[in-house]
Amino acid sequence: MxxxxxxxxxxxxxxxxxxxxxxxxxxxxxxRFAEKLIEKxxxxxxxxxxxxxxxxxxxxxxSRNDVISNMKWKLLYYGGYNSYNSNKINxxxxxxxxxxxxxxxxxxxxxxxxxxxxxxxxxSAIPNPFSYLLLPNLKQ
Amino acid sequence: xxxxxxxxxIVGTGFASxxxxxxxxxxxxxxxxxxxxxxxxxxxxxxxxxxxxxxSLPDERYEQKWDSLVQNFNPDKDWHFTTGFGGSSxxxxxxxxxxxxxxxxxxxxxxxAEDWPLSYQDIEPYYDEVEEIMKISGPDATPFPKKxxxxxxxxxxxxxxxILHAKFGNQYISQPTARASMATEHRNxxxxxxxxxxxxxxxxxxxxxxxxxxxxxxxxxxxxxAEVYKLEIVNNVARKVCYVKANxxxxxxxxxxxxxxxxxxxxxxxxxxxxxxxxxxxxxxxQLGIQVLIxxxxxxxxxxxxxxxxxGYMLYDGNHRKDHAACLIEVNNAPFIRFEDKKWLNIASxxxxxxxxxxxxxxxxxSPNKLKPEVHFKGxxxxxxxxxxxxxxxxxxxxxxxxxxxxxxxxxxPNEGHIIGGTRxxxxxxxxxxxxxxxxxxFRNLFVLGAGAFxxxxxxxxxxxxxxxxxxxxxxxx
Numbered sequence: 001m002x003x004x005x006x007x008x009x010x011x012x013x014x015x016x017x018x019x020x021x022x023x024x025x026x027x028x029x030x031x032r033f034a035e036k037l038i039e040k041x042x043x044x045x046x047x048x049x050x051x052x053x054x055x056x057x058x059x060x061x062x063s064r065n066d067v068i069s070n071m072k073w074k075l076l077y078y079g080g081y082n083s084y085n086s087n088k089i090n091x092x093x094x095x096x097x098x099x100x101x102x103x104x105x106x107x108x109x110x111x112x113x114x115x116x117x118x119x120x121x122x123x124s125a126i127p128n129p130f131s132y133l134l135l136p137n138l139k140q
Numbered sequence: 141x142x143x144x145x146x147x148x149x150i151v152g153t154g155f156a157s158x159x160x161x162x163x164x165x166x167x168x169x170x171x172x173x174x175x176x177x178x179x180x181x182x183x184x185x186x187x188x189x190x191x192x193x194x195x196s197l198p199d200e201r202y203e204q205k206w207d208s209l210v211q212n213f214n215p216d217k218d219w220h221f222t223t224g225f226g227g228s229s230x231x232x233x234x235x236x237x238x239x240x241x242x243x244x245x246x247x248x249x250x251x252x253a254e255d256w257p258l259s260y261q262d263i264e265p266y267y268d269e270v271e272e273i274m275k276i277s278g279p280d281a282t283p284f285p286k287k288x289x290x291x292x293x294x295x296x297x298x299x300x301x302x303i304l305h306a307k308f309g310n311q312y313i314s315q316p317t318a319r320a321s322m323a324t325e326h327r328n329x330x331x332x333x334x335x336x337x338x339x340x341x342x343x344x345x346x347x348x349x350x351x352x353x354x355x356x357x358x359x360x361x362x363x364x365x366a367e368v369y370k371l372e373i374v375n376n377v378a379r380k381v382c383y384v385k386a387n388x389x390x391x392x393x394x395x396x397x398x399x400x401x402x403x404x405x406x407x408x409x410x411x412x413x414x415x416x417x418x419x420x421x422x423x424x425x426x427q428l429g430i431q432v433l434i435x436x437x438x439x440x441x442x443x444x445x446x447x448x449x450x451x452g453y454m455l456y457d458g459n460h461r462k463d464h465a466a467c468l469i470e471v472n473n474a475p476f477i478r479f480e481d482k483k484w485l486n487i488a489s490x491x492x493x494x495x496x497x498x499x500x501x502x503x504x505x506x507s508p509n510k511l512k513p514e515v516h517f518k519g520x521x522x523x524x525x526x527x528x529x530x531x532x533x534x535x536x537x538x539x540x541x542x543x544x545x546x547x548x549x550x551x552x553x554p555n556e557g558h559i560i561g562g563t564r565x566x567x568x569x570x571x572x573x574x575x576x577x578x579x580x581x582x583f584r585n586l587f588v589l590g591a592g593a594f595x596x597x598x599x600x601x602x603x604x605x606x607x608x609x610x611x612x613x614x615x616x617x618x
């Protein structure tokens with residue numbers, strides 16, 4: 001691990017010890033850092049902020065919202081992780097884009113990206129953006 | 141039960157049992173009495189789909205988790221399977237490449253493991269028959285011998301596929317698949333949903349949507365919830381099948397018996413019955429699968445029409461199999477997405493699937509619970525580990541026709557969804573459990589069907605071949 005990343009991680013961890021765990025149950029940390037991670041990597045898109053927020057609520061609605069989970073997302077953000085080196089971030093971004101009209105709009109970056117509802121293989125209009133039903137196999 | 145004695149008792153309703161029964165009924169007269177014992181229940185695709193879409197239904201109780209049905213001693217290794225009517229046809233993903241002719245001759249060609257007691261040529265006509273029943277979609281040219289066309293046209297290539305096909309010809313083909321490329325009488329066309337376990341549009345072949353009428357045949361009686369655990373054997377003849385249904389013990393008497401459960405349960409039944417063949421339960425396993433993501437510069441991988449668009453055979457056959465395993469490449473488009481501007485779909489995904497060898501340290505045995513086999517998987521052979529190293533070395537050259545930015549290997553999958561071996565096929569009882577007609581070497585009125593009978597594993601998906609073997613066994617016997 002790079003020294004800088006190590007220091008960042010340990011710094012965050014040490015900081016967390018000093019804060020009473022109960023505060024983390026009340027803290028919106030997960031939401032904040034997950035939103036930041038999406039905004040950071042997709043900064044070139046016209047993201048609908050309210051939609052991102054709704055997505056985050058839905059995405060984490062079924063998962064744990066506890067000290068450990070909060071810490072993990074904070075570590076990912078401050079540790080400089082991204083969709084390439086973190087499966088958690090990759091999933092977060094992937095399901096975000098799949099849950100929006102981004103692929104329905106054929107990846108037109110001039111259009112705002114609107115959240116349509118949590119992606120579901122069995123319910124979503126575009127279950128797989130690679131399908132010929134959405135895009136022919138044209139070279140970009 | 142309607143009768144005291146049956147001409148044939150079949151255990152299970154999955155691929156192996158259903159194709160065996162199909163051929164048996166077609167070759168026997170209308171007076172035959174057949175009993176089918178299925179440990180699960182009929183749980184329709186329609187109901188499964190409702191549950192996947194969020195409904196809560198009573199039939200959900202039929203979805204038993206695999207690890208509640210066997211005792212698995214290796215927490216790092218999963219063995220997924222489905223019980224109930226149709227067996228694993230309900231959870232398979234519909235990949236149906238044939239085995240290569242060399243897969244049947246590992247010993248004579250490469251000095252590895254054992255040859256099968258039958259050849260590719262022996263079962264070739266039965267491949268044709270299964271492909272017709274399953275309405276397989278596939279290309280005109282294949283790396284394995286094939287007379288005639290597939291029943292349905294091949295799926296569409298992506299641009300990446302087109303480039304690789306142009307370079308490698310019939311070593312890189314549209315995958316032969318039971319995911320229909322166009323609507324059929326009983327199925328819809330695949331929408332590339334990339335989730336096939338319960339197909340959202342009912343495009344993949346299952347026993348339920350097969351159009352096979354074997355379970356409606358008046359000669360056939362089906363009992364659900366019948367958990368078979370033992371055969372009563374007298375003078376080396378299997379006389380009765382013992383099963384539990386709703387906590388009550390039953391026996392059924394049959395002239396012929398065919399075990400078509402998965403290799404865990406087939407082995408468990410044989411061992412509980414006193415089978416002393418040294419290979420029973422031994423050498424089970426499956427292929428190793430590893431995903432590699434191929435990041436592409438200025439080339440979209442969109443445009444395919446199914447989940448696995450193509451199969452690559454560039455690392456499959458050859459003298460390297462004297463030293464390391466064959467590798468079948470599955471090229472899939474499950475949505476691995478990139479997040480850099482304009483590169484969202486500039487990514488391809490290869491699943492490298494390596495054959496493994498049957499090792500006696502990997503075995504199935506009985507447990508104090510007669511219904512629940514123990515599964516002991518100690519590990520893989522060096523043969524597959526060497527092949528993985530070789531693939532990593534060779535892949536950059538194979539992909540040199542593509543604008544590759546980088547490759548990213550993911551962790552190996554904990555399972556490939558295939559359970560192979562445990563009742564291997566051989567010429568004699570000194571080297572295996574069943575003969576080339578899937579008849580037990582010692583109990584000559586007992587068939588042991590399915591992938592458990594494979595002598596070696598192959599790198600190819602097993603369902604098509606085990607179905608063809610069932611047709612072959614029944615056709616040659618009756």
